[in-house]
Amino acid sequence: MNSKVSTNEREYGYLGKGNESTIIHMKKGQYIAGYSVGILFLDECWYPVLPGNVANLGTYDFPVRLKVVPNCTQDRIHVGDPTLLDDIIKAAKEFEAEGARAICAACGFFGNFQDKVAAAVDIPVYLSSVVQVPWIKTGLKPSQKIGMLTADAHGITPELFKSCGIDDPSICVVRDLGRLPEFSAIIESRGSFDNEKVRKEVVDAAVKMVNENPDIGAILLECSDLPPYAADIQRAVKLPVFDFITMIKWAHFATSQKPYHGFI
Numbered sequence: 001m002n003s004k005v006s007t008n009e010r011e012y013g014y015l016g017k018g019n020e021s022t023i024i025h026m027k028k029g030q031y032i033a034g035y036s037v038g039i040l041f042l043d044e045c046w047y048p049v050l051p052g053n054v055a056n057l058g059t060y061d062f063p064v065r066l067k068v069v070p071n072c073t074q075d076r077i078h079v080g081d082p083t084l085l086d087d088i089i090k091a092a093k094e095f096e097a098e099g100a101r102a103i104c105a106a107c108g109f110f111g112n113f114q115d116k117v118a119a120a121v122d123i124p125v126y127l128s129s130v131v132q133v134p135w136i137k138t139g140l141k142p143s144q145k146i147g148m149l150t151a152d153a154h155g156i157t158p159e160l161f162k163s164c165g166i167d168d169p170s171i172c173v174v175r176d177l178g179r180l181p182e183f184s185a186i187i188e189s190r191g192s193f194d195n196e197k198v199r200k201e202v203v204d205a206a207v208k209m210v211n212e213n214p215d216i217g218a219i220l221l222e223c224s225d226l227p228p229y230a231a232d233i234q235r236a237v238k239l240p241v242f243d244f245i246t247m248i249k250w251a252h253f254a255t256s257q258k259p260y261h262g263f264i
Contacts, residue, residue: 038098102251116163
């Protein structure tokens with residue numbers, strides 16, 4: 001684990017109205033600036049990265065940075081291969097040194113390493129959309145559950161839940177998409193897919209899950225490839241939909257607060 005970083009070594013400056021000092025400081029070793037969230041992503045994937053996808057930079061109305069974790073393939077991350085840990089921590093520490101204020105990732109199965117990476121750096125870490133589960137559950141009725149759409153249900157293990165701070169996995173109803181005819185192009189890295197077919201498969205799966213489980217009070221999209229379809233899912237099931245982008249926006253705004261100005 002890193003030794004505690006002094007607050008003087010963190011850069012949380014803001015230049016604009018309300019900035020009282022003309023002396024601007026920069027953390028030594030930081031050359032890149034103007035972003036808050038660093039996003040780790042997989043190696044050797046081959047499929048279209050649509051607007052709305054975590055790895056499509058057009059998804060955001062604020063700057064983010066992406067960094068590949070070498071040899072972090074879908075096969076390895078889905079099973080939480082423990083030999084990935086050192087490379088993931090190394091990439092996270094590089095983001096920290098470069099000036100990131102928070103670290104996220106572009107696959108829900110990075111959640112297998114959530115607790116260990118958070119312990120290894122001195123900036124907030126939110127590697128999986130699954131970390132939102134406790135917060136989502138807090139806003140629901142005690143009897144309600146969270147419907148989770150995932151690319152690989154076999155990877156949604158008690159260990160992943162525990163690493164993401166969830167003691168009771170039974171609050172989630174998990175539905176697997178990875179074996180659907182068109183969505184499976186993502187898991188199999190086929191290089192292309194019919195977007196309208198994927199959209200229909202995903203929405204139909206969400207509707208079926210909610211119809212079969214009327215106690216579902218919210219939807220969580222575990223997979224980083226699902227946010228492009230979040231609005232379609234919401235229109236179909238008429239429930240709150242949480243995903244990687246809700247989490248990344250939350251992390252961004254929490255670490256990039258700006259002064260307010262206006263009439264009183």
